[in-house]
Amino acid sequence: MKENPIRSAAGIPALLVLLAALALGGWMIVRGVTTASPPWVVAGIAVCVLAAFFLLGLYMVEPNQAAVLSLFGKYVGTDKENGLRWNNPFYSKRKISQRVRNFESGRLKVNELEGSPIEIAAVIVWQVVDSAEAVYNVDDYESFVHIQSESALRAMATSYPYDQHEDGQLALRSHAAEISQHLKDELAERLADAGVQVIDARISHLAYAPEIAQAMLQRQQANAIIAARTRIVAGAVGMVEMALAELEKNGVIHLDEERKANMVSNLLVVLCGERSPQPIVNTGSLY
Numbered sequence: 001m002k003e004n005p006i007r008s009a010a011g012i013p014a015l016l017v018l019l020a021a022l023a024l025g026g027w028m029i030v031r032g033v034t035t036a037s038p039p040w041v042v043a044g045i046a047v048c049v050l051a052a053f054f055l056l057g058l059y060m061v062e063p064n065q066a067a068v069l070s071l072f073g074k075y076v077g078t079d080k081e082n083g084l085r086w087n088n089p090f091y092s093k094r095k096i097s098q099r100v101r102n103f104e105s106g107r108l109k110v111n112e113l114e115g116s117p118i119e120i121a122a123v124i125v126w127q128v129v130d131s132a133e134a135v136y137n138v139d140d141y142e143s144f145v146h147i148q149s150e151s152a153l154r155a156m157a158t159s160y161p162y163d164q165h166e167d168g169q170l171a172l173r174s175h176a177a178e179i180s181q182h183l184k185d186e187l188a189e190r191l192a193d194a195g196v197q198v199i200d201a202r203i204s205h206l207a208y209a210p211e212i213a214q215a216m217l218q219r220q221q222a223n224a225i226i227a228a229r230t231r232i233v234a235g236a237v238g239m240v241e242m243a244l245a246e247l248e249k250n251g252v253i254h255l256d257e258e259r260k261a262n263m264v265s266n267l268l269v270v271l272c273g274e275r276s277p278q279p280i281v282n283t284g285s286l287y
Helices: 011-034 037-057 131-136 141-158 174-196 210-250 259-272
Strands: 056-059 064-073 073-079 083-086 092-097 101-106 108-111 117-128 196-206
Touching: 011 037, 011 056, 011 083, 037 259, 056 064, 064 131, 073 131, 092 131, 108 141, 117 141, 117 174, 131 174, 141 174, 141 196
Parallel strands: none
Antiparallel strands: 056 083, 064 073, 064 092, 101 117, 108 117, 117 196
16 A cells, blocks of 8 residues: 555645535525525425535644545545645545654663663654545554564664673663664664654663662672773773883883882772872982
């Protein structure tokens, strides 16, 4: 089922003509009554009935709206011309909004790739692009969009871990753009048969479930501390190597292996310690 454009007549001229026909029919009825002429009365009633029937062919289409027309259950076409329009009175008309719409899914509780329970929600921006598919391919396209969006969000959340534990690994928290594109593609595939285009899909809420939130917070803090310590140690080792190389290069002092080890130990304590060191001044002999 694909959308088929259909033409319609301008509604305002048709309305004026039909109002004039109603007025004419009324005048004929009055004339027939006053002159005691049954043919005039019958003709006037017939004109009024026909004019009222043709008034049923009027309908209004607003901007970014489509009127889906059908004849006795058979799809005829879709009218997107704005304003007051007129078409076959036997056509049934169903208005479909083609404006851009959005909604936020409820907070879903799912297990991510590693099995940890998380809470996740997303904002979906969508638009009807094929009115015929939206009306005839699914029973209720709005409900279909909401249900399929939650289903796609669940499927996507179970495909990725919450945090990145390996280099190059995609994670829900660290790769927002890639995750959003995956969700958008998943939704586009599910909603294609409903004539719906997914414009954007982004995660609006992401957190660990309350029962493990505290434990996961401690885990994140531990990972952050380890990463910071690793960087501090790497920098300290580099600075010690540079200091020894400069001392030997300039010939300032010659140290044996034991004193080099003591110097390295002291420098690492100074550079890696959390508190500022308290210096001890040696006023005696070097040895």
